[in-house]
Amino acid sequence: MDNIAGTRARLVWAVNLAAAVLVILWVVPTIGLLVSSFRDRDQITASGWWRAAFPATISSFVRAGTAQDQFQENGLWVIEGNVLEPGQGLERWGTSSRAPEAYAPGETVDLKDGEVITVAPDGGYRLTAPQEFTNTRGMRIFITTTTPPRFTTDNYARVIGAEGLGRAFLNTMTVTIPATVIPILIAAFAAYALAWMQFPGRALLVAAVVGLLVVPLQLSLIPLLRFHNEIGLGKGYLGIWLAHTGFGLPLAIYLLRNYMVGLPKEIIESARVDGATEFQIFRRIILPLSFPALASFAIFQFLWVWNDLLVATVFLGNRPDQLVMTGVLRELLGSRGGDWEILAASAFVSIAVPLLVFFALQKYLVRGLLAGSVKGG
Known part of the structure; x- marks a missing residue:
C-alpha cells in the first residue's frame, strides 16, 4: 500500500507539472501578443517582443x-x-x-x-x-x-477608429447571441430525450450524434448555402443562425446528454411517481441541475461564433453593412497581412467581449466538462 500511495503522489506531481507547462505554453504567447500590440512596425520587425524593453x-x-x-x-x-x-x-x-x-x-x-x-x-x-x-x-x-524602446497606443486607436467597426460589432452581437441560445435550447430537449426517455432507435441516434462530431463543417458549407438559396433564405441573419445551430448541435447534445445521464436517478423517478410530466421534470429538475453543462457549452459556442469568419462570409456576405468584426479586422490588415502591430491590437480588441463571457461563466466550465466526460450510459 505504501508503494501505491507513493506512486499516486508521483503521478499527482506529474499532472501538476504537465498543467503548469500547458499554462506557460498558452500564457507566454499571449503576453508576447500583448506587448507587440503596443509596439510600432519598425520595433516589431527589428526585435522580438522579449526585447521590447531594450534598444x-x-x-x-x-x-x-x-x-x-x-x-x-x-x-x-x-x-x-x-x-x-x-x-x-x-x-x-x-x-x-x-x-x-x-x-x-x-x-x-x-x-x-x-x-x-x-x-x-x-x-x-x-x-x-x-x-x-x-x-x-x-x-x-x-x-x-x-x-530606444518605444511604446504606443496608436495601434489600438487605429483599430478602434476603423471605419465600420461599430456596425461590425453590432452585426457580430446580432449573429452570436441567437447562434448561442438557439442550439442550447434545442440541444437541451434532445439531450433529455436521449438520456431519460425510452424509445426505439435511441442508441442509433446517440451514435449518429457522435459521428457528426467528426464531420468537417467545410464540407457542408456550399451544399447548405445552395439549400438556403433554394428554399428562399438566401444570405442573412436567419441563414447564419441556422447554420451555426446545425454546426453546434452535435457537440451540444453530446455534452448535455452525458451530463444529464449522471444526474441522480432517484430524483427523476420520485417526480414521475408524484405525477410530474416529462416537460415538468425537464423544466423544474433537469434544467436547474444541468446549468454547469449549459454554461460550458455556451462558452464554447459563443467563442466559436464570435471569432468566426468563414461561416459569416459564406452565409452573411461581404458588403460593408454585413461584415462582422473579424471581417472588418481582416480588411484593416490589408491583402498581404503584414501589419503585425495592427494584427496584435486587433486580437485584443476582438477578445474583449469573449473574455467577459468566459470569466462570468468559467466557474461552471470545469464542473460541467468533467461531469459530462466521465458520466455516460
Whole structure:
C-alpha cells in the first residue's frame, strides 16, 4: 500500500507539472501578443517582443533632399538635412542597398560626377556637387540606427477608429447571441430525450450524434448555402443562425446528454411517481441541475461564433453593412497581412467581449466538462 500511495503522489506531481507547462505554453504567447500590440512596425520587425524593453537596431533608408532644397555655397551646390529621428543613434550608413552598412558615422564618400556626401554621427548629412542638382526624388541613404524602446497606443486607436467597426460589432452581437441560445435550447430537449426517455432507435441516434462530431463543417458549407438559396433564405441573419445551430448541435447534445445521464436517478423517478410530466421534470429538475453543462457549452459556442469568419462570409456576405468584426479586422490588415502591430491590437480588441463571457461563466466550465466526460450510459 505504501508503494501505491507513493506512486499516486508521483503521478499527482506529474499532472501538476504537465498543467503548469500547458499554462506557460498558452500564457507566454499571449503576453508576447500583448506587448507587440503596443509596439510600432519598425520595433516589431527589428526585435522580438522579449526585447521590447531594450534598444532595437533597425535598418532602413531615408531620402536626401531634392533639387528644390539645394543652395549654393563657395561655388558648390549643397543639400543638407538629417537622417535620424529624435532619440535615434547612428551606427552605420551606406549609399547602396548592396552595402547598407559600408561606412561609419562621420566618413566622407565620393559619388559620381564629383558629388560628395558626409553623414555625421548626429545624423546630419551634407551632399555637395560642382554642378546644380536636377533630381526630383532625392538619393537614398541607408542607415542602421539604435532606437530606444518605444511604446504606443496608436495601434489600438487605429483599430478602434476603423471605419465600420461599430456596425461590425453590432452585426457580430446580432449573429452570436441567437447562434448561442438557439442550439442550447434545442440541444437541451434532445439531450433529455436521449438520456431519460425510452424509445426505439435511441442508441442509433446517440451514435449518429457522435459521428457528426467528426464531420468537417467545410464540407457542408456550399451544399447548405445552395439549400438556403433554394428554399428562399438566401444570405442573412436567419441563414447564419441556422447554420451555426446545425454546426453546434452535435457537440451540444453530446455534452448535455452525458451530463444529464449522471444526474441522480432517484430524483427523476420520485417526480414521475408524484405525477410530474416529462416537460415538468425537464423544466423544474433537469434544467436547474444541468446549468454547469449549459454554461460550458455556451462558452464554447459563443467563442466559436464570435471569432468566426468563414461561416459569416459564406452565409452573411461581404458588403460593408454585413461584415462582422473579424471581417472588418481582416480588411484593416490589408491583402498581404503584414501589419503585425495592427494584427496584435486587433486580437485584443476582438477578445474583449469573449473574455467577459468566459470569466462570468468559467466557474461552471470545469464542473460541467468533467461531469459530462466521465458520466455516460
